[in-house]
Amino acid sequence: MRAGVLVLGCWALARAVWAADPNVELAKMEEARSCLACHGDRIIHAQRLSREVWTREVVKMIGWGAPVRDRELLIDYLAAQYGEGQPEPVPEQSGDGTKGDLRRPESAKPLPKR
Numbered sequence: 001m002r003a004g005v006l007v008l009g010c011w012a013l014a015r016a017v018w019a020a021d022p023n024v025e026l027a028k029m030e031e032a033r034s035c036l037a038c039h040g041d042r043i044i045h046a047q048r049l050s051r052e053v054w055t056r057e058v059v060k061m062i063g064w065g066a067p068v069r070d071r072e073l074l075i076d077y078l079a080a081q082y083g084e085g086q087p088e089p090v091p092e093q094s095g096d097g098t099k100g101d102l103r104r105p106e107s108a109k110p111l112p113k114r
């Protein structure tokens with residue numbers, strides 16, 4: 001029994017180590033560093049774009065001030081993770097608007113008179 005747990009533990013550890021692609025980790029850091037100062041990651045991760053369109057998007061964001069260091073790595077990552085063939089992103093709200101965005105009731109308050 002103990003040996004079985006040990007073997008399972010080693011297998012899980014080895015799997016986790018092999019699964020972590022260092023380039024993916026670097027690209028995630030690049031994204032966190034250069035893309036998330038102005039908006040959240042949802043606006044990025046909800047896209048399904050070709051490599052060409054991701055390139056245009058990143059170039060546009062650089063033009064707006066994104067401090068990207070490794071452009072090609074970031075574009076490779078975005079095109080792989082959020083490319084055209086990937087499954088649809090989970091919707092932010094359910095169809096009737098009752099689930100998903102808990103901030104809605106507050107944001108629906110009237111704005112002060114000006």
Ligand code: HEC
Binds near residue numbers: 031035038039061066
């Ligand atoms: C200097 C601020 C800034 C930075 C940094 C930035 N963005 Fe944006 N981004 C914006 C603005 C402003 C919008 C447009 C509107 C909005 O928030 O609805 C936007 C929108 C987007 C959109 C939606 C499509 C579009 O073009 O409107 C995507 C995708 C996106 N950004 C990706 C990125 C990526 C990838 C990075 C990192 C390379 C990045 N952004 C960095 C400001 C920024």
